[in-house]
Amino acid sequence: MLEPVNVTLESLNLMTLTPMLIPIIGALLILVIDLFKSDLHKSLYVMLSILFLFMDFAVLANTSGVVAQNGTLMGVFNVMHIDGLALLSQFIIVIASMLFIPLALTSNSFHEFSYPEFFALFLFMISGFQFMVATDNLILVFVGLETSSLALYTLIAMHNRDKSFEAAVKYFTMGALAAGFYSFGAMIFYALTGSVEINQIAAVLSANGYADIAYLLVGVVFMLAAFGFKLSLVPFHTWAPDVYEGASAPMAGFMSIVPKIAAFVVAMRIFEFLVHSGIVWLEVILYIFVVVTMTAANIWALVQNDVKRMLAYSSISHAGFVMAAILIGTTQANSALFLYWVLFTFTNLGSFSMLWISRQKHIPIYQASDHSYNKFAGLIKTAPVAATIMALFMLSLAGIPPFALFWGKFYMIASAVTGGYTILALIMALNSAIAGYYYLKLIVYMFMKEPVQGADLYVFTNNASLSLRTIVGVAVMGTIFAFVAVNPLLEFITAFVYNSGY
């Protein structure tokens, strides 16, 4: 006879679980509402999603107060692990999602937003990402990864064009492969240390002095491949441009931000103790990853003919840039990672929203693809405001001061120099210069070329509703006035990162 299990509510510490439960409840509510009253307008579901995300945000803010006072919170049999990293990344995830979901309220109607399932899946996906970052347990990371990825594949496929199906199937295949790699790597770590908790794994490995180095390296290789796929680092990036092209612009922008920050946090938890364990091999391979991802993606972006594909390669390059923080591994670098990602969120939100506003139902003959450079030719004459805003985002992505991403790049390179990686800092600076070329190419098209004869002049406003304009306005504000917010933001981030010991 087994001993009766006594579990008290206090020991569960349900506070750690509430931020994830709120979007799940929201998603279930949306599904149930649809069952009993169908054909409701999508704006109701958008508002419900924002409402639940806002509640999520409020609970997170409350939890962050507790964490700032009492340190790391553990809960639900010590599976949930709420530290500063978990909170910061959840803030980014929830805020980015709140900014992306109103993009569903376009003036043209799109197929996918007429389904309430779209919004339910969106909320399920967010809870998946939150689970992924708020735990120390490799199994829960896997469950969160799968929950969010499966929802994301479906959301991409719901755009209902041939290219979207292609994108979803490609992403699914690659994601399945990555999940396989991840679980195999986790299995090896478990076999080596007898634990699935990253803290425990680190403790056991350092206690026995990394004795089983061969097995450990096999596990690390599998983990690297898995996170390479998720973060689209260069040998594993091949899915990214096609998926970005096939997905709708808001989904593509979302994919360039939220899944990556979740994967960055998990990678930070797993790799940082390994990089500084004196296993030179991992440091070298991460170095190569970072340099190759930045440089190769930048060079590929130079030759793209489609703005969305160019932005896809640019976000691969940005991911490589930020990956440097995990290699450097100081508190300063890790804080710079979060700062960079907050600023990148606003800029990329803006540029993908601008693409979404100019989304056409039918592609005219003079355009090779949905968002070819030709479409933006002479935009300053036909739609000066749109051209100026787009140029602003491009300048920010290129890292021109005083716009948002300049500060991100600035702190990242500064942390590389203080961390002792001078050559890496030099490569990062050079890459920013290369990247300037393809961002400026779009500006040249918009400001110096003549519009294509017979072009549809209304294409740049035809999708713009009030909510889309508002989101673009928020992104513009975030991009221009970043210099005011950078210092307090960095202090806030550094306090959290330092408290959680990274």
Added chain:
Amino acid sequence: MEHISTANPYFGVFVLFVLTFGAFTATTIIARLASRAMAAKDTEKIKLSVYECGPEVTKQPNRVSPQFYLFALLFLLFDVEIVFMFPWAVDFKALGWFGFAEMLMFILLLAIGFVYAWKKGALEWHNIK
């Protein structure tokens, strides 16, 4: 010593595992031998000649309805539910109120899925909205 290894609660599973491997191999070998022995050997010239492509493709006479996949998925969903409920029922007293609440939540989530599938017409043949 051997008493300890057989007393392990997972020993039965291990035996099943070994037997399954044996059974799988045996089935494959038997199937191969049987087909070799019993198949009608037709040594006609045309049959042995090299296959050349280009013939008219015949349409598949009976297409498999996607409803089968849907039913299989729903079956799997509730089958897994039962798999979780058996060990829960066995250890019901030990798990106490905590286990009861967990199981209620689990069933509630699945029930919402069930109502969803029902209302969307997934349980009716050829009537998906």
